[in-house]
Amino acid sequence: MEIRIILRGALSGLVAGVLGFTFAKIFAEPLVSKAVDYEYGRDAVLTALNQAAHRTAAPAETETFSRDIQSTIGVASGIIAFSVAMGALVAVAYLVLHGRFALRPSRLAWLIAGLGFLGVYLLPFIKYPANPPAIGHPFTITTRGQLYLALVGCSLFLLGLAAYLAVKLRHRVGVLPAVLIAAVSFLVAYGILIGWMPPLGDLAANVAASNQFGYARAVTETPQPITNILPVPLVIDGKTIAPGQILYPGFDADVLWKFRWYSVINQLLGWTTIALAFGALLDRFIIGRAPRVVPGGVAGEDSAAGEESAPEPNERVPSAAGPP
Amino acid sequence: MASISVPGSTTRARVTPEALSKGRVAVILGGTAFLALAIYYLVGVDEGMVSLFGKTMVVHEWVHDARHFLGFPCH
Numbered sequence A: 001m002e003i004r005i006i007l008r009g010a011l012s013g014l015v016a017g018v019l020g021f022t023f024a025k026i027f028a029e030p031l032v033s034k035a036v037d038y039e040y041g042r043d044a045v046l047t048a049l050n051q052a053a054h055r056t057a058a059p060a061e062t063e064t065f066s067r068d069i070q071s072t073i074g075v076a077s078g079i080i081a082f083s084v085a086m087g088a089l090v091a092v093a094y095l096v097l098h099g100r101f102a103l104r105p106s107r108l109a110w111l112i113a114g115l116g117f118l119g120v121y122l123l124p125f126i127k128y129p130a131n132p133p134a135i136g137h138p139f140t141i142t143t144r145g146q147l148y149l150a151l152v153g154c155s156l157f158l159l160g161l162a163a164y165l166a167v168k169l170r171h172r173v174g175v176l177p178a179v180l181i182a183a184v185s186f187l188v189a190y191g192i193l194i195g196w197m198p199p200l201g202d203l204a205a206n207v208a209a210s211n212q213f214g215y216a217r218a219v220t221e222t223p224q225p226i227t228n229i230l231p232v233p234l235v236i237d238g239k240t241i242a243p244g245q246i247l248y249p250g251f252d253a254d255v256l257w258k259f260r261w262y263s264v265i266n267q268l269l270g271w272t273t274i275a276l277a278f279g280a281l282l283d284r285f286i287i288g289r290a291p292r293v294v295p296g297g298v299a300g301e302d303s304a305a306g307e308e309s310a311p312e313p314n315e316r317v318p319s320a321a322g323p324p
Numbered sequence B: 001m002a003s004i005s006v007p008g009s010t011t012r013a014r015v016t017p018e019a020l021s022k023g024r025v026a027v028i029l030g031g032t033a034f035l036a037l038a039i040y041y042l043v044g045v046d047e048g049m050v051s052l053f054g055k056t057m058v059v060h061e062w063v064h065d066a067r068h069f070l071g072f073p074c075h
């Protein structure tokens, strides 16, 4: 049974991944192209500027795959693999938790997927949002990666604690107050956490790089306009660049906003698909398999949480019989 | 893809649905979680902040756009 439920989770993830890829191909890839163009132009200006000032420029990136590959099967395999993995994880979480709650299987699946969306993506995004190419300094990738993964882990952990709190309190104060108390406690803890974590622009490596062309001091790593930061004019291709003069614009704010907005919608789409598809498959699989007596048992539905006894007899008896 | 590793589980599941012992369930759940986390790592992290399989950029470059769009740090 476990394997068949995991396969249903992975299948839901596959559907979500195909949808997510379609969305990304239509909405994200044009923005990625703009960002890559911006990046190439920026690298060229930085190289010229550093040469004119007799400084060493950062090495340009090498290209392993063409943009055609990256923007089609590359992005497809990445998003689909991610979604399948998340679908499988939702199924694993369901299998770990389902014996403990008298919830309809699909409702529990929705709850898990909702918490997954928050913990895996949205809560980390609030502090360290998704970025298109051209944003993110190569020399801080290790620190940024550690911060991001730490925030994913902490978000999931705090969400777990909050959910546990809500479950513990619900019989004492009722479902809604329990959820509210847990949510407020969570927000306080999460707020303290992200207030304490450093903004990317404040990383030591970024502070140190602010004396270089194109790395002006900022709160984030979003590229600032490239200016002549030297007190003397520079000559590039016969043109004189005065001190403080802008040679290349900062990253387009509209491209950045759209990319992040679409990134959020893409994850929302993926997790919603996993929730609905996996929930529907679960209901069919588990309630459909339950003994025929079940429909009569559901008649006395009195709980606000939509409690149902349907899957319980089927699940509890064997597990109680399992360990002697 | 994980179904191949446990032959006969489907047939047994039809006879007694809860035939899998607790230990096997733990292995299945643990194995699935490990696989899923490995995929998460390969899509989002590998050949960026750390690299498991040497210093190539093949995986990174292949999933590059997905990595950005899924919210992982990159570049």
Ligand SMILES: [Zn+2]
Pocket (backbone or CB within 6 Å): A133, A134, B064, B068, B074, B075
């Ligand atoms: Zn990148």
